[in-house]
Amino acid sequence: MSARIVSVFCVLSALGLFVMFAAALGSNSPAVSTGGSLLPGTVPPEYEAWVIKAGSQCTEITPPLIAAQIDVESNWNPRALSPARAKGLSQFMDGTWPTYGRDDDLNGRSDPFDPADAIMAQGRFDCAAAETAKRDLASGRVTGELLDIVMVAYNCGYGCVLDRGGPQGTTGGAESDSYPSKVKAALPKYSLPSTPVGPGFIPGGPFGTNVVAAAMTKIGLPYAWGGGDRNGPTRGISDGGVADSYGDSMKTGFDCSGLVLYAVAQASGGAILLSHLDSDQVADPRGQRISDPAQLQPGDIIQPHSGHIFIWLGNNSVVEAPQSGDFVKVSSYTPSASGLVARRFG
Template sequence: MRASTTVTIGVGATAAVLVAALVQGAGDDPVSTALSLTVPSQYKSLIEDAGHTCSEVTPNLLAALLTQESGFKPKAQSQVGAEGIAQFMPSTWQAHGIDGNGDGKRDVWDPADAIPSAAAYLCGIAKDVKDVPGDKQSNMLAAYNAGSGAVRKYGGIPPYKETQNYVKSIQALAQQPSGGKTATTTQAETAISVAKDMIGTPYSWGGGNASGPSTGTCCSPKGRSGTDISGFDCSGLTLYAYAKAGISLPRTAAEQYAASEPVKPGDVHPGDLVFYGSSLTSIHHVGISIGGGWMIDAPRPGTQVRYDPIDVMTDLIAVARPTSHGNKEI
């Protein structure tokens, strides 16, 4: 649909609201065919209906895509011009938008039009890339993000980091089983305590797992390697902290957002994960909120696990609470 859009819902005004709240508040068959993800009630029937448009699209997949695209915000607009709850570029909407509610208008800002349009567009893309090798649903999602031409050119998911994260994040969210529970206060307190114990541990690109600090991989965007450093990167630290609290998180920051439940600014609690990026599809950093406008994080190569103010970076995009799906609670 478009490449590298930057949704304004997470930066600027919304980021300021999140910062203020934090300071004050101290697949062959990869997804279910029934909607089990939590979505805003006013969109549930739209998603359930549109999620059966074709075999490659399911209600969970559609809900996950809308979560990633706009966070269910019908007036979201990106810096490159993508519009509405499904983030259609104007030219794409002109060609593929449908009158979903039968009122005689095709309105990109109306979820009753945009949600069924997104499903229909996904199905059309699935046909465009049906002969491309690899997982059909992954290729469909990659084409929604980067365009069918790019998927055909590269014979599958293009080598674009945003697109790769986009596909992984949506599928991780869509595959979450129903009945998940967000972290309890005790689990959040445990995760914070574990993270505090790691203060001073070196940053290692790709370092850290459920067992603790580990040597990392090569290489960061600036060429820094973690292969000879035992420590944590940002998501390695959060993964470890919550593993000790009985909750298993995926490895990357983008995947951890997809595996967590977004929290409204007024509901932020210590232990919630704080995410940074220019959009929900390009999250690059995560920390653990400890209240009072501070977090514990592993910032970047050459640093150590430490306390940082929430506004240490300007691209705060979201806060989310880790979700347990059958994991041990302590």
């Protein structure tokens, strides 16, 4: 973000489940391909939850886009300071910060050098620019690709976009011209490639592999207590009736058993519809009980303790929707040699 701005989220490859990411942006259209879900392990772990949250504030701005911008802006240096005095991970100028900066981590200060504050402010800026750009594209006030417009706005301000009549032009200079392409070039690094789902979506693949593939397409979606059904994420029940530690109370996403319900339904083409209770899922007679950790296969469902359930990937890894304030992700898990509660469907 330049001085001119003041003018206005190993196992994956081993399972062989994913296709190559390809960005497809339509001219003069608000449609944007911005990477979907964050590829686990690609951003510093202390920033991952904030990148996911910042990239979930509007449909046009995704976690991989937030991460790609930070890559270009500061290369993940929270103390970055540009010659123009742009500050922090997201390179905010003093004149712009008050509009978008908040004390998001509730540490008593709003600071562009605070990574949580900076990442969330970046998401707010991008979403505000996207909303304005959609209106201006519809009215013909500007032309071009929505993503390019948002990126130019981030680099030199939305007034710069209006002066140009879109993302390309002379106002803002060469840096603003090249900024969208730099961010788009970084997107694949942070993007979880999409996988088709439905009956036979991995031709000839084992049932368990299909379970894993379905669950993996939901990486990065929010945990939502009571969320998830056979078709995908749903709006959950308020987490205990109060906002969680991230300030959210009602979200659209999955809880642990909702994710399992969805993945098994997708793998079976809707033939196996499990209960939404983890205890019912691991006791369902349509599945085969697995009691030996050495016999676990990808796609088996495991109840590590009462009240939680997840999907085995192999290599001591699982895909899960862990808890309130978190998101669907790959986690480490070493199954016990005794007392394993697991079941295999298909």
